[in-house]
Amino acid sequence: MQLALWTYEGPPHVGAMRVATAMKGVHYVLHAPQGDTYADLLFTMIERRGQRPPVSYTTFQARDLGGDTATLFRDTLADAFERFQPQAILVGASCTAELIQDDPGGLARALALPVPVVALELPSYQRKENWGAGETFYQLVRSFCGDEKPARAEDAVPSCNILGPTALGFRHRDDLREIRALLGEMGVRVNVAAPLDATPADLSRLAQADFNVVLYPEIAGPAAALLERRFGQKQTRIVPIGVGATRDFIREVAALAGIDPEPILSRAQSNLPWYSRSVDSTYLTGKRVFVYGDATHAIAAARVATEELGFTLVGLGTYSREQARDLRDAARKYGVEPLISDDHLEVEAAIGAAGAELVLGTQMERHIAKRLGIPCAVISAPVHVQDFPARHSPQMGFEGANVLFDSWVHPLMMGLEEHLLGLFKDDFEFADGAAPSHLAAEEPVTPAAVLADVAVWDAAAERELSRVPFFVRGKARRNTERFAKERGLSSISLDTLYDAKAHYAR
Amino acid sequence: MNAIAPARQTDIVRENGQRSVFCGLTGIVWLHRRIQDAFFLVVGSRTCAHLLQSAAGVMIFAEPRFATAIIEERDLAGRADPEDELDRVVERLLERRPDIRLLFLVGSCPSEVIKLDLSRASARLSRRFAPAVRVLDYSGSGIETTFTEGEDRCLEALVPTLPQDDAPALLVVGVLADVVEAQFRRLFEALGIERVRFLPASRAHEMPAIGAGTRILCAQPFLHNTVQALQRRGGVPVAAPFPLGAEGTTLWVAAAAAAFGIPPERVRAVCEAGEARARTALAAHRSALQGKTVFLFPDSQLELPLARFLQRELGMVAVEIGTPFLHRGALAAELALLPPGSSVVEGQHVDRQLDRCRAARPDITVCGLGLANPLEAEGLTTKWSIELLFSPIQGYEQAADLAALFTRPLDRRTRLAV
Ligand code: SF4
Numbered sequence: 001m002q003l004a005l006w007t008y009e010g011p012p013h014v015g016a017m018r019v020a021t022a023m024k025g026v027h028y029v030l031h032a033p034q035g036d037t038y039a040d041l042l043f044t045m046i047e048r049r050g051q052r053p054p055v056s057y058t059t060f061q062a063r064d065l066g067g068d069t070a071t072l073f074r075d076t077l078a079d080a081f082e083r084f085q086p087q088a089i090l091v092g093a094s095c096t097a098e099l100i101q102d103d104p105g106g107l108a109r110a111l112a113l114p115v116p117v118v119a120l121e122l123p124s125y126q127r128k129e130n131w132g133a134g135e136t137f138y139q140l141v142r143s144f145c146g147d148e149k150p151a152r153a154e155d156a157v158p159s160c161n162i163l164g165p166t167a168l169g170f171r172h173r174d175d176l177r178e179i180r181a182l183l184g185e186m187g188v189r190v191n192v193a194a195p196l197d198a199t200p201a202d203l204s205r206l207a208q209a210d211f212n213v214v215l216y217p218e219i220a221g222p223a224a225a226l227l228e229r230r231f232g233q234k235q236t237r238i239v240p241i242g243v244g245a246t247r248d249f250i251r252e253v254a255a256l257a258g259i260d261p262e263p264i265l266s267r268a269q270s271n272l273p274w275y276s277r278s279v280d281s282t283y284l285t286g287k288r289v290f291v292y293g294d295a296t297h298a299i300a301a302a303r304v305a306t307e308e309l310g311f312t313l314v315g316l317g318t319y320s321r322e323q324a325r326d327l328r329d330a331a332r333k334y335g336v337e338p339l340i341s342d343d344h345l346e347v348e349a350a351i352g353a354a355g356a357e358l359v360l361g362t363q364m365e366r367h368i369a370k371r372l373g374i375p376c377a378v379i380s381a382p383v384h385v386q387d388f389p390a391r392h393s394p395q396m397g398f399e400g401a402n403v404l405f406d407s408w409v410h411p412l413m414m415g416l417e418e419h420l421l422g423l424f425k426d427d428f429e430f431a432d433g434a435a436p437s438h439l440a441a442e443e444p445v446t447p448a449a450v451l452a453d454v455a456v457w458d459a460a461a462e463r464e465l466s467r468v469p470f471f472v473r474g475k476a477r478r479n480t481e482r483f484a485k486e487r488g489l490s491s492i493s494l495d496t497l498y499d500a501k502a503h504y505a506r
Numbered sequence: 507m508n509a510i511a512p513a514r515q516t517d518i519v520r521e522n523g524q525r526s527v528f529c530g531l532t533g534i535v536w537l538h539r540r541i542q543d544a545f546f547l548v549v550g551s552r553t554c555a556h557l558l559q560s561a562a563g564v565m566i567f568a569e570p571r572f573a574t575a576i577i578e579e580r581d582l583a584g585r586a587d588p589e590d591e592l593d594r595v596v597e598r599l600l601e602r603r604p605d606i607r608l609l610f611l612v613g614s615c616p617s618e619v620i621k622l623d624l625s626r627a628s629a630r631l632s633r634r635f636a637p638a639v640r641v642l643d644y645s646g647s648g649i650e651t652t653f654t655e656g657e658d659r660c661l662e663a664l665v666p667t668l669p670q671d672d673a674p675a676l677l678v679v680g681v682l683a684d685v686v687e688a689q690f691r692r693l694f695e696a697l698g699i700e701r702v703r704f705l706p707a708s709r710a711h712e713m714p715a716i717g718a719g720t721r722i723l724c725a726q727p728f729l730h731n732t733v734q735a736l737q738r739r740g741g742v743p744v745a746a747p748f749p750l751g752a753e754g755t756t757l758w759v760a761a762a763a764a765a766f767g768i769p770p771e772r773v774r775a776v777c778e779a780g781e782a783r784a785r786t787a788l789a790a791h792r793s794a795l796q797g798k799t800v801f802l803f804p805d806s807q808l809e810l811p812l813a814r815f816l817q818r819e820l821g822m823v824a825v826e827i828g829t830p831f832l833h834r835g836a837l838a839a840e841l842a843l844l845p846p847g848s849s850v851v852e853g854q855h856v857d858r859q860l861d862r863c864r865a866a867r868p869d870i871t872v873c874g875l876g877l878a879n880p881l882e883a884e885g886l887t888t889k890w891s892i893e894l895l896f897s898p899i900q901g902y903e904q905a906a907d908l909a910a911l912f913t914r915p916l917d918r919r920t921r922l923a924v
Pocket of ligand 1: 647
C-alpha cells in the first residue's frame with residue numbers, strides 16, 4: 001500500500017477516457033461503480049467541455065455483486081450502442097471491476113455488435129493515467145490501421161500524422177493548432193491528427209502518411225512504434241518546446257520529408273531570443289530554477305530554462321516512471337540529481353533543499369512554491385481549470401516559445417515588484433505600522449522550524465542587508481545564512497555578511 | 507405558520523440504470539472540515555484518491571486531513587499482507603500528524619471486494635494507539651453508498667463511542683456550518699431546552715452524549731443509519747421536515763419544541779423574528795422565481811426538502827424531483843408538504859432522465875458537476891447540487907442565501923448578451 005495525499009495521475013481508465021473523449025464516433029463502456037462517474041467532471045468542469053464524455057458506466061452496486069454483474073455490463077453495452085450509435089466501442093473495467101473479473105471484452109464479443117469493439121486491459125493496480133492513454137491509443141490504432149501500406153504516388157507532397165493530443169491534456173488543443181500550422185508552412189501535409197478530433201475511420205488512413213510526428217511520447221509512443229514496425233513510418237523524436245527544440249524539430253521533419261529546412265528556418269520568428277538578450281533580462285541570469293512535471297515537459301523545460309533564458313537548473317524531476325531513463329539522461333547532462341517520484345512531499349523537500357528561486361512545475365508545485373514563497377509557473381499536467389485559457393496559448397512551436405517567455409518570466413517580475421514594494425515600504429509615504437520589521441520588537445514571522453537551524457542576524461548586519469539592492473537582497477540573505485550554517489555560526493554579524501559575499505563571489 | 511397539508515398522492519416512480527452520482531467518499535470533503543482533529547484514510551485505489559482530490563478541488567492548499575492508502579498489485583497478489591501494510595501506513599501517518607485524535611479508516615469498493623476487514627483493523631489499531639488516537643471505520647464505497655450516505659456511515663460509526671447520558675437533551679444530527687449551528691443553538695436555548703447537542707462536534711473528545719432522554723432531530727435528510735444507531739442507544743427521533751427555508755425551519759424547530767412539551771405560543775414568540783426576517787429576504791427572490799420550473803436530478807437526497815422549499819416558499823414548479831433514495835419514513839413530513847401530483851423519481855437512469863429534462867426544458871436544473879456544463883451548452887440553466895453541501899443553507903438567516911443559489915444562474919443568463 002502506498003500512502004497518497006495527492007496523486008499526479010489518475011487511474012489508467014481516466015487515460016482511456018481522455019482518448020475516447022478526444023475522438024469523435026467512439027464510445028467507452030466502462031464497468032465501474034457509480035462513484036467513478038466523478039471522472040466526467042474533469043472534462044466538463046476543468047476542461048469546460050460542452051458535452052458529456054462519451055462514457056457509459058455500469059454503476060454496479062454491492063447487491064449486484066452476488067447476482068449478475070456480467071448481465072448488467074451486457075445490457076449497458078447494448079443500450080449504449082443503441083443510444084449513441086458510435087463507429088467504434090471501447091470496453092473495459094475500472095479498478096473495482098477488474099477485481100470481479102467479468103471479462104468485458106468477452107462479453108462484448110458475445111454480443112456481436114455491428115461495429116468494431118476494442119477491449120482494453122488496463123491494470124489499475126500497477127499503471128496510471130498516461131500509460132492508460134498510451135495503451136488505449138495503441139489498441140485503437142492497432143485495431144483500425146490495417147496491414148497494408150498503400151502505394152505512394154511519385155509526385156505526392158510529403159505527409160505526416162500528428163500523434164498524441166488528447167482531451168484534458170496540458171495545452172494539447174493549442175499545441176496541435178500550432179504544429180499543424182508549422183507543418184503547413186513547411187509544405188508537409190497533415191494526413192491525420194489523432195486522437196484529438198479524429199474518428200475511427202481516420203485511424204484507418206494512418207498508413208497513408210510518410211512519417212509520424214509524436215507530440216507527447218507518453219501517449220503516442222506505443223502507437224508510433226507500432227506504425228513504425230508495421231509500415232516503416234519513421235517518427236520524430238524531438239518535442240518542439242522552446243526555440244532551439246522547435247528549430248531542431250523543423251530540421252528533423254525536413255529530413256524525414258526530404259525537404260530543405262532553410263527557407264522556413266530563416267523565416268521563422270519568435271520573440272524569445274531577442275527578449276532574452278534584451279538588457280532588462282540580464283537579471284534572469286543564473287536564477288536557480290527547479291523543474292518538475294511529466295517527463296516530456298520537464299525535459300523540454302530544462303533545455304529552455306538553461307539555453308534560452310540563462311537560468312541555472314538546480315533540480316529536475318518527473319512523476320512519469322515510464323520515462324525515468326530519459327529524465328535521468330537529461331539530469332546527468334545538466335549535472336543535477338534526477339528526482340523520479342510521485343510523492344509530492346518528496347518533491348516539496350527537494351525544492352526546499354535546492355534553494356530554488358523559480359519553480360517550473362505542476363499545479364501541486366504551484367501550491368508548494370506558494371508555501372515556500374517562491375515564484376512558480378505551471379508547465380505540465382495534472383491540469384487545472386487555469387490550464388485551459390480562453391486565448392490560444394501553446395507550449396510548442398515559435399508561438400509556444402513566446403508563451404513560455406511570458407509565463408515563466410512574469411512570476412519573477414512579480415517577485416521583483418514585491419521586492420520594490422518592500423524597498424519603498426520604509427519610506428514614510430508607505431509607512432505601515434502593521435508591516436513586520438525585523439528591527440522592531442514584534443513577533444517573529446519566521447516559522448519555528450526555520451528558526452531552528454538559521455543563524456540570527458544581529459542588528460547591524462540586518463541593517464546592512466536592508467541596504468543591499470532589493471533585487472539581490474533575497475540571494476544575499478540566503479547565501480549568508482547558508483554560509484553561517486555551514487560554519488556552524490549561530491549569529492550573523494557584519495563580518496559574516498561580507499565573508500559570505502566574498503566566499504560566493506569566487 | 508403553515509399547517510402540514512394532509513398527505514396527498516405523490517407520484518413516486520422507481521428507475522434503474524446508470525447513476526451519475528458520486529460515492530460516499532465525497533463526504534470526507536466536508537466531514538474533515540467539520541471534525542477538526544480527525545483524519546480520513548481511505549483504503550482504496552488510485553481512483554478513490556483521484557475522486558477525492560477532484561471533488562475537493564483547490565482544498566489541497568494546506569496539508570489535507572484526508573489521504574488514500576492505495577492498494578497495489580503486491581497487496582492483491584499476496585506478496586504483501588494488506589493488514590501489515592495498513593498498519594505501516596497508519597503508523598507513518600500518525601507520526602507525521604501528532605495532532606490527530608480520531609482516525610477513520612474508510613472502506614472503498616476495492617477494499618470491500620477483496621474483503622479487507624477494516625473493522626478488525628480499526629479495533630487493532632485503536633488498541634495500539636489508545637488513548638491518544640481512536641480509530642474507527644466506515645464504508646464510503648460506491649457499491650454501498652451514494653454521495654451523502656458517506657456522512658451517514660461516518661456518523662453511524664461514531665455512535666457507539668458516544669458517552670451515555672439519559673438526561674433529557676436535544677441532539678441535532680448532521681454536519682452544519684459553525685454559523686448555522688450557533689444560530690440553532692440560540693433558538694433552542696431561547697425555547698428553554700436545557701441540553702442542546704450537535705453530532706458531530708468539531709473535536710473528537712467533545713462528541714455529544716446519548717441516552718434514553720435524548721430527542722434526535724436530523725438537520726439533514728440522509729442520516730437513516732445514524733438515526734437507527736442512535737435509537738439503539740435509547741434516543742427517540744423527532745419527525746419533522748428539514749430546516750430549509752422559513753417554513754421548513756419553523757416546522758423543524760416546532761417539532762423539537764413539541765417533543766419537549768414546549769407550548770406553540772412559546773415557539774411562535776421565539777421564531778417570529780427570524781421567520782419574518784427570512785420571509786422578507788425571500789420576497790425579492792420570490793418575484794424572480796415565481797412560476798419558474800425546476801428539474802432536480804438525484805444527487806444529495808436534499809432534493810425533496812429543496813423542492814418543497816422552492817415550490818411553497820418561492821412559487822416555483824418542480825417538473826421532476828429525482829432522489830437517489832426515498833426513505834419514506836424519514837421524509838414523511840416532506841412528502842406531505844409537496845404539492846399534489848408532484849413527480850418523484852427514485853433511483854436513476856441518467857440518459858432517460860436527460861431525455862425528460864431536455865423535453866421539459868425547465869427554467870433551472872439542479873444536477874451534479876458532470877452534467878451541468880453539457881446542459882448549459884444545450885441552453886439550459888443549471889445549479890450544481892454539490893454547493894448545497896458546501897454552503898450554509900439551513901435556518902432562517904440562510905434561507906435567502908439558499909434562494910440566491912437559484913436566482914443567480916437565472917440572473918446571469920439574462921445579463922449575458924454574448
Ligand atoms: S466508487 Fe468505489 S472505486 Fe470509485 S472512487 Fe468511490 S469508493 Fe473508490
